[in-house]
Amino acid sequence: MxxxxxxxxxxxxxxxxxxxxxxxxxxxxxxxxxxxxxxxxxxFKRYSVEDSKEILEKLHEAFPNMKAKVAVHIVDLVPKDLADLRLIFAKEAYQPNKEEMEQILEILEQYDIVE
Structure with missing residues (x-):
């Protein structure tokens, strides 16, 4: 180009x-x-646009070291458990501990998935 x-x-x-x-x-x-x-x-099942934006904001506030692209992957892939989250963070420099991953899952559970 x-x-x-x-x-x-x-x-x-x-x-x-x-x-x-x-x-x-x-x-x-x-x-x-x-x-x-x-x-x-x-x-694929996913969150609504409004919910996606809210989740991204909450993830950025709670985890300022997390890259924006990783937060978007979390919102798009809708992980259900710690194993799914570990796969998302597998090649990332920022590695959350178990408590932080559980906090991420708690944030996601607050929102409904749109079919």
Whole structure:
């Protein structure tokens, strides 16, 4: 891509991506990749956009050392137990202890998953 440069990059949850693509599709035709993305996002259970944003805020406040992309993975993957969380943190520099992981699960349990 000659002449194009990424100015800013910010991880967003799957729920936000789905909402953005759906809004875009109201006025424009989706390309192949966008259709694949929307079909993929429709297959999985996830939190609503509002809940996703709230969870990300709470995770950032409770765990300032956690990278934003890891928090987004937590919201998108909806871990159910400590084993799932350990997999998310497997290759990360920040490794929460058992109590912190339980706190993450408690934050997630406060919200309902949208089918």
């Amino acid at each position: 000659i002449g194009k440069k990424i100015i800013e990059s910010e991880p967003v949850s799957g729920a936000e991506v789905k909402e953005i693509i759906e809004e875009y599709s109201e006025n424009n035709e989706l390309n192949y990749e966008q259709n694949l993305t929307i079909n993929h996002l429709a297959r």
